[in-house]
Amino acid sequence: MTTATTTIADIYTALEQVMDPEIPVLNVLELGMITGVTLYEGTAHIKMIPTFAACPAVSYIQQNIRATVNKLTGLPVQVTVDKEVHWQSNRLTDTAKEKLQHFGIAAPQVHEGELRAEIMLNTPCPHCHSENTYLRSPFGSTLCRAIHYCKDCGMVFEQFKPVE
Amino acid sequence: MNAALQKAITTLITSMADDALILGHRNSEWTGLGPIMEEDIAFSSMAQDKIGHAWALYRILQEHLGGEDPDQFAFIRAAKDFTCCHLAELPISSYDFSLMRHFLFDHAEAVRYESLQQCSFEPLQQLSKKVKGELKYHTLHADAWVLQLCRGGEESQQRMQAALDRCFPLAAGIFEPGPQDALLADAGIYPGEQTLYDKWLNTIYPLLVNASLNLPDPAAIPPQYGGRYGNHTPHLQALLQEMGEVFRLDPTAGW
Structure with a gap:
């Protein structure tokens, strides 16, 4: 995949590979942790939310998002915490619940x-x-x-x- | 936002954060000592939540109100610059005391964060939604154990009543009025300590009745004030000494 042709959909596909460190069968999309993905001036901007305010894995997950998306798309990646949305358990997808x-x-x-x-x-x-x-x-x-x-x-x- | 209001919001958030940090630290002192393993885990988890809430509040101070780095602010300040209430700073004592403190404090927090759902200061309003949801589990836990121990025989019931009698004036001290309460209420930040205190009493009263506990007469007992103005029990200094011991070895270290 070349950087110039990378789409938002490709970034979402890459995010499917970022697993939760505490529940390794679930990825960050299934957990409902991703609130927005945009492509701007060649950089992937990803907004995420932690499940709990004191979740100790947040910076680890952010690091995994950056590394994985960068590896799979070749794009520079910026990850920010979205303060306008708060996580709730209803955000878990049906697939996540089954897993x-x-x-x-x-x-x-x-x-x-x-x-x-x-x-x-x-x-x-x-x-x-x-x-x-x-x-x-x-x-x-x-x-x-x-x-x-x-x-x-x-x-x-x-x-x-x-x-x- | 004018300077007076900014200062008032900073004072309010600092008190909330200091309460959460100090009680979070106290909760963590049950790690390894809980009477049963589930309680060991519960107090440790609540400690983690509380310290997380404190950190998020200190971050708001830093990002929006010109405050310091949260770690520096939490670990380097002198005791007189902390504005936590006395209830939060007392040692864990016995399990009945810690449980009753947890019950009274977490219902007070729940009432406070409920009122902040309408806060006109957006960062605090946004955070309050998250904290409110998490606190549900703290009050659920407290309610279940208070009820269980109050129905656990005569000695158990008496000890819970004694713990309530001891904790009540301390818990009333959570709602120590500040000079800026009216300013904050007018600006739509929160309704002020007196309103929260009344709501808190209305929340805990039926729960205590259900557990056959007698609420001490609020009018007859002076609340234990002082913490919001930096006047503390000697226990806070000892706690800060221990809490910051590792941090102070190298305050600029990256963790």
Whole structure:
């Protein structure tokens, strides 16, 4: 691919190769972290948003975006944090949710703007699909995960938390 | 924006950020010591969130209000230049105290960030949407454990009541009025401490009743003020000493 003919679509294709370091089966597009891509004066400008304010992986992900897009398109890349959009779990794509389930992490329930505590009850178990489960702790191994327990198969499982 | 309003917003954001940083540091002191592993993880995660919120607020000061680099500002300042409330700076003590502090503080934060959804200062309004969503999990966690321990037998219930009695005047000190409250309210920044305090009481009251806890009479107990004006307990100095120890070895080091 030559730089002169690179399109926005090519940049999106390159972004599919940038995986989340904590959930390596998901790329940044599936996670809903990319809010804008533009090509201006031969530079790819990519706007992104972190999932959580204190996400320790943000600068690592930015670095991966720069390196991967540059490698695959040959373009110089500028990555900025978009402050006008905030991440919420509804931004996860359907593909992302399916991949999460296969990875053993329950997907977040879709919420209608305001998050209510009840939404965390009866989260389907990613192992046996039972809804006979309860929330053990709203905090897990990373900021974006909660811990649940399945009363049917006896497994403790993680869930990607629903976030407003 | 005129200079007086800019100064008032800076004061407000600094207090919010200092509360988050200092309580975040205190929360992190439970890492490795939590009574059960889930609680160890919960307090560690909340510490990470809080320090992240503090950093984002310090960044607003730096990017929009002529403030310093967040790390320098967090680690090098003297105790008297911090404006956190006394509630945030006290040592973790026992789990009942830390849990009750977390309950009262996070509901106060939730009320504050809810009010900032309408803030006329755009950077703060934008950040508040994100923080508000994250705080849901802090209050969810606090509510669940307060209720569980209050229903966990006589000793457990008594200890939670004692923790509430101790924490209440400290928590009321979160809402220490500032001289610029009216200015900030007029400019549409936020409604002022008194309004937030009333909303906070209305939020926690039914939760405490549900847990069979008696809210101390707010009119009879003087709030523990002073933090917003740089007057602190001796515990803050000790905390800052420890928190900045590594940073001060080489303040210009890149991490």
